Amino acid sequence: MIIPFASIITSTVSNMTSSGWSQLLMVLIIAMILDYITGLIAAGINGELSSSTGMKGIGKKVLVFSLVAAAHLIDTILGNQHIIRDSTIIFYICNEILSIIENAGRAGLPIPPLLRGAVKSLRNKITRKNKSE
Structure with missing residues (x-):
């Protein structure tokens, strides 16, 4: 089971890199790195490192x-212009940005009230939607 899955991922990554990295993918990678780093900082400040x-x-x-x-594979099969892949990437970029803002707040950084309210509202909306599904 692991070997076929690994070969699918490897071939997909190879396909994505040979067709060129999209700027969205680079933004996602950077956002993920920043989220991880800010999470470590917030956990360290709060004595929650694990x-x-x-x-x-x-x-x-x-x-x-x-x-x-997987989204890239679906786009390849459907022959469209990376609509599903890019939508998936944009969703996760937004999620990472929300997490970075939350991490900054957990680390004690003052967050502008408007931004704090927007993040809280989005998180509540996501939570309600996930519970209803």
Whole structure:
């Protein structure tokens, strides 16, 4: 099971890199790195550093790339212009940005009230939608 999955991911990544990295993918990678770093900083400040939590975070980010790879495969099969892949990437970029803002707040950085309210509203909306599904 692991070997076929690994070969699918490898071939998809190879296909994506040979056709050129999209700017969106680069933004996602940078946002993920910043989210991980800001999460470490916030956890360190609050005395919550945990290797198991860090590994879970890395695991989730690997899963995001798996979903992006799957979206790319679907686009390839459908022959469209990367609509599904790009939509998937944009969703996760937004999610990473929300997480970075939350991490900054957890680290004690003052967050402008308007931005704090927007993040809280978006998180509540996402939580309600996930519970209703």
